[in-house]
Every structure is written in structure tokens, then in C-alpha cells.
Amino acid sequence: MSDNDVEFRTVIEPFRIHSVEPLRMTTAAERRAKAADAAYNLFQLHADDVLIDLLTDSGTGAMSRDQWAAIQRGDESYAGSPSFFVFRDAVQELFPYAHVIPTHQGRAAERILFQVLGGPGKVVPSNTHFDTTRANIEFTGAEAVDLVIAEGRDPQADHPFKGNMDIGRLEALLAERGAEIPVVMMTITNNSGGGQPVSLANLHAVADVCRAAGKPLFLDACRFAENAWFVKTREPGREHDTIPDIIREMAGLADGMTMSAKKDPMGNIGGWLALNDDDLALQCRNLLILTEGFPTYGGLAGRDLEALAQGLKEVVSEDYLRYRIRSTAYLADALVGLGIPCLTPAGGHAVYIDAAALLAHIPALEYPGQALAVALYETGGIRSCEIGSVMFGRQPDGSERPAAMELVRLAIPRRTYTQSHIDYVIEVAERVKAQAPDLPGYRIVDEPPALRHFTAAFAPIG
Known part of the structure; x- marks a missing residue:
């Protein structure tokens, strides 16, 4: 230097x-x-x-010159708006899931997902659920369980990745109540735990445990770019990785995601649910149409979709x-x-x-x-x-x-x-x-x- x-x-x-x-x-x-x-x-x-x-x-940031310019390109067609495809392509550039379902904000994506996967007797583990995630899980009658590492519950503990999930506790919960677990969640960064990041090594370990148990893994990925930065600057061997490559690796370890686009995607409104499972996507789209709107706008204006697509470029x-x-x-x-x-x-x-x-x-x-x-x-x-x-x-x-x-x-x-x-x-x-x-x-x-x-x-x- x-x-x-x-x-x-x-x-x-x-x-x-x-x-x-x-x-x-x-x-x-x-x-x-x-x-x-x-x-x-x-x-x-x-x-x-x-x-x-x-x-x-959440939704309180300042949009850029280029985001405001993108708003002018917004197409407000009810179905098949070109703005949706701009948005979808920007999401899939970082999160290459087969299905991208826009919603008006993140809690709408959570509500749709857990209305399909939740219900009485179900258990949903996470490193730490945030308030709307927990509320949407519990509203269906399911139980939300936090499995963050011990350091993540100690404000003064010195650990570079205090958002990590406790692998031993996850394995024990799956062994004890596996039949009741429809999905495992990981929040990145871990908001309720102090905005603390999750390491790629921990995410790999969680993904391995989920695959061995036959359980899907979903990311609550609202602050994915900040998490990627911590991986790049704190995790050994990752300092030469690019931010987009780290994000794509995180996404590739999971089967889907919920997103509040009011955080790292730099929007004042918006969110999405993205996933690979065709049958689950069909059920979620049906619920989307009931409550949010047609699948190519999902409760958002075309101009919002354009602004989010630009924000995804800027946040990395x-x-x-x-x-x-x-x-x-x-x-x-x-x-x-x-x-x-x-x-x-x-x-x-x-x-x-x-x-x-x-x-x-x-x-x-x-x-x-x-x-x-x-x-x-x-x-x-x-x-x-x-x-x-x-x-x-x-x-x-x-x-x-x-x-x-x-x-x-x-x-x-x-x-x-x-x-x-x-x-x-x-x-x-x-x-x-x-x-x-x-x-x-x-x-x-x-x-x-x-x-x-x-x-x-x-x-x-x-």
C-alpha cells in the first residue's frame, strides 16, 4: 500500500x-x-x-439520483410490466432463485410463506427471529425458536460473527422435533441480536445440517450486503472475494429467501419472496394474488420496482x-x-x-x-x-x-x-x-x- x-x-x-x-x-x-x-x-x-x-x-434512507431517474422509467401496466422483468433480473443477478415474487414489504413475504408452511404444532428455528417474523410464525399457531450462539446473547462478548447459529442446538432440535419443522430460517445480519453478521462457514454448516435432515433453509436476507462486507473483512480467506460473489454464495446455500427491500436494496417500500420449489411457489403466488396483487407487481408500483433494481446495483x-x-x-x-x-x-x-x-x-x-x-x-x-x-x-x-x-x-x-x-x-x-x-x-x-x-x-x- x-x-x-x-x-x-x-x-x-x-x-x-x-x-x-x-x-x-x-x-x-x-x-x-x-x-x-x-x-x-x-x-x-x-x-x-x-x-x-x-x-x-427500514424505508427511511435517501434514494440516489439514479434511483429517482429510474422511477421515471416505471411502467404501470397491471400485468406483465417491463419494470417487473428489470426488477426480477436485478434480484436474480445476486439471488439466482427460480421464482421471484414481489411484495409490498418484507412482512408480507413472511406472512405468505408461513401461511403455507406454518400452523399449529409446527416449529421454525432461526439464529434469531425478528419481531415481524416471529409474529407471522406465531400468528399461524407455530412456535418460533431462537438458536443463536452463546456469544450472541452476551452484549460484551468478543466474537466476529455473533449472529451465527448454534449448530449443536439445531441438530438436537431436529433430532427431537424434526417432524414438526417445515423450514429453518437464518437472519442476515441478525437484527434482534445487534445487527451481528453470520459467517459463510456457519451458513455452510447450517445448510449441511438442513440437507441431511431433508429440511429447506430460507434466508431472512434484509441486510445481505452488510453481512457480505463483514464476511469479506472478518472471515479468513475471504478478503479477495467480491461482494456480489459472496452474496451469490450465501444465496446458493439456501432454498429461498424473504426480503424487506426497505433495507439493503435501498428502497422506501418493497420486498420479495424468492425460492426454487415450483409447488411452494405456486401456493405462494396464489396467496399473493389474494392479498398483494398480480405476480408481476405484488403490491408495488412499476416505479418502485425500477428503483429497487437500481438500488441492488448500488448497495454492492x-x-x-x-x-x-x-x-x-x-x-x-x-x-x-x-x-x-x-x-x-x-x-x-x-x-x-x-x-x-x-x-x-x-x-x-x-x-x-x-x-x-x-x-x-x-x-x-x-x-x-x-x-x-x-x-x-x-x-x-x-x-x-x-x-x-x-x-x-x-x-x-x-x-x-x-x-x-x-x-x-x-x-x-x-x-x-x-x-x-x-x-x-x-x-x-x-x-x-x-x-x-x-x-x-x-x-x-x-
Whole structure:
């Protein structure tokens, strides 16, 4: 490496800003009132009352010049739109499955898949199911089981691939309940586990176990490009592989995939279900027509399909992925440097603060993650997301159990915020840390029967 190729300390965005939208500044008193009006559920805030929105990276990114240009090519024919074939070819370039079924977003693909494969008495293992996946499985009466490695349940454990599945536990579950298992899922990267990647070696091992047991393997592949970058930079012997080749290898180990195209495919809406099995594809298409639309649009406009096809080309850029992962690590490193405990190493799309460690005085079922998320908003207008006992504590039988980890996710939208925005987040987090011992826990005063974190009402305790 020459002197001119040495990396600089400053993380710069590999793009210029083409258009801007204003942010509305608020006072601390206004934010306290807004939080109370929203029953302390940050999902219920008006977005105009949020300064830095890190609630999710799903559909919140900025589309590129070329994506906006692609929108103008969108063909809105009901059936057989040319835009579908542009979209299908872009998907199959990276994920060479025989059938590509568009949906309006990822949870629609999950609902269709598990409506066919799920049902009472069924068991679906994964490294860690995310909230909508788990909810769609449990809605059919099936059981969702998490089999992530032990390091993946320890926020402070040092492991390059904390999203890996525990092969021994998978083999044991298949031996004990194999007749009840219709499919095995792998989430890449592992969102509920801190955006942690899965190694290719682990994915090969899972695929081997599934084939030996005669079980299909499906990927929840929302953050496939970030996972591929971690494979390239962390997995021995993979440093010379290209990102598209790593993605195709991951895809080739599975029998199908669900996708929220609002993540790595750089879309504001969209998703798909892709698979090889002809009979299963036929059943899924029939359900698609009932609820989403004709198989060549699946609930999306032709312009959306064109934008996603372009996004799939842009997300595999190494310049983009280097910036994406380094800028996430920049936030994580700064928070850890301030003594704020975070899940380490940093994941791809988000930084996860360990709320249980920071707010050790708040019991798990008084929701320390919710307490921290509310404090971040009231202090500096930052909206984040609890990933803990609010999201995962309620069991299918209605009982409560503490989640494996009590986290607050700071999900970074793609190509949306600059480094100065992130520096502001760091400063707000430092102020919240200073008041952490005085923060109250929360109780739930009203909740829906499923996915309660979206609409539940909270009240502070004491």
C-alpha cells in the first residue's frame, strides 16, 4: 500500500447532497409534552417532532439520483410490466432463485410463506427471529425458536460473527422435533441480536445440517450486503472475494429467501419472496394474488420496482459499504469511549446500547430500554427503538418473561445523516448517561394482542 492509499481518520460520505429537507428544532419542554401525549411510545410521535430519527433503517434512507431517474422509467401496466422483468433480473443477478415474487414489504413475504408452511404444532428455528417474523410464525399457531450462539446473547462478548447459529442446538432440535419443522430460517445480519453478521462457514454448516435432515433453509436476507462486507473483512480467506460473489454464495446455500427491500436494496417500500420449489411457489403466488396483487407487481408500483433494481446495483459498491460500516462503528466507538455500554463489536446498520447495564436500577419488566429511549428523545429529540422486554417479553400464552438482552437500537438510515448529525447524537447520549441513575422505569397501561411495541401505551413508574 502506498502512502496515498493509507486510510484517513475522517469518515466521509461517498456522495454529495443533491437535495435537502428541513429539520424542525424543538425545546426540551416541548419534547417532554410530546412524549407524554404519545403515551411514551416513540412510534406514536409525529415525525415532525423528531430531530434525528434513528427509529429504524427500514424505508427511511435517501434514494440516489439514479434511483429517482429510474422511477421515471416505471411502467404501470397491471400485468406483465417491463419494470417487473428489470426488477426480477436485478434480484436474480445476486439471488439466482427460480421464482421471484414481489411484495409490498418484507412482512408480507413472511406472512405468505408461513401461511403455507406454518400452523399449529409446527416449529421454525432461526439464529434469531425478528419481531415481524416471529409474529407471522406465531400468528399461524407455530412456535418460533431462537438458536443463536452463546456469544450472541452476551452484549460484551468478543466474537466476529455473533449472529451465527448454534449448530449443536439445531441438530438436537431436529433430532427431537424434526417432524414438526417445515423450514429453518437464518437472519442476515441478525437484527434482534445487534445487527451481528453470520459467517459463510456457519451458513455452510447450517445448510449441511438442513440437507441431511431433508429440511429447506430460507434466508431472512434484509441486510445481505452488510453481512457480505463483514464476511469479506472478518472471515479468513475471504478478503479477495467480491461482494456480489459472496452474496451469490450465501444465496446458493439456501432454498429461498424473504426480503424487506426497505433495507439493503435501498428502497422506501418493497420486498420479495424468492425460492426454487415450483409447488411452494405456486401456493405462494396464489396467496399473493389474494392479498398483494398480480405476480408481476405484488403490491408495488412499476416505479418502485425500477428503483429497487437500481438500488441492488448500488448497495454492492465497496465504497458505499466501507462508509456504511465505518460510520456505524464511529458512533459505537464514541459511545463506548464515553462509558456508555454498547453491544460489541458494532453491527452493520445500527448501534445497540445495553440498557440493562446503563440502567441497572430498573428491572427488566420495568423496561429499561423503553426508559432509555424516552430519555434520548426528551433530552435531544432522538428517536430510537427498544429491542428488549417490550418487544420480546410477552410470550404466546400471555405470560411475561425478560428478553435475552435489554437493548436500545440506534438504527442509521442509509445516506441520510452526516457526521455532524452523528456527533450530535453522541453529545445527547452523554447527557443522558449523566442522568441515568434518576431515570424511572415504565409500565404498560394498554397493549394490542400482537407486536405490542408499535402501539402500546406506557406510563412512568413513580
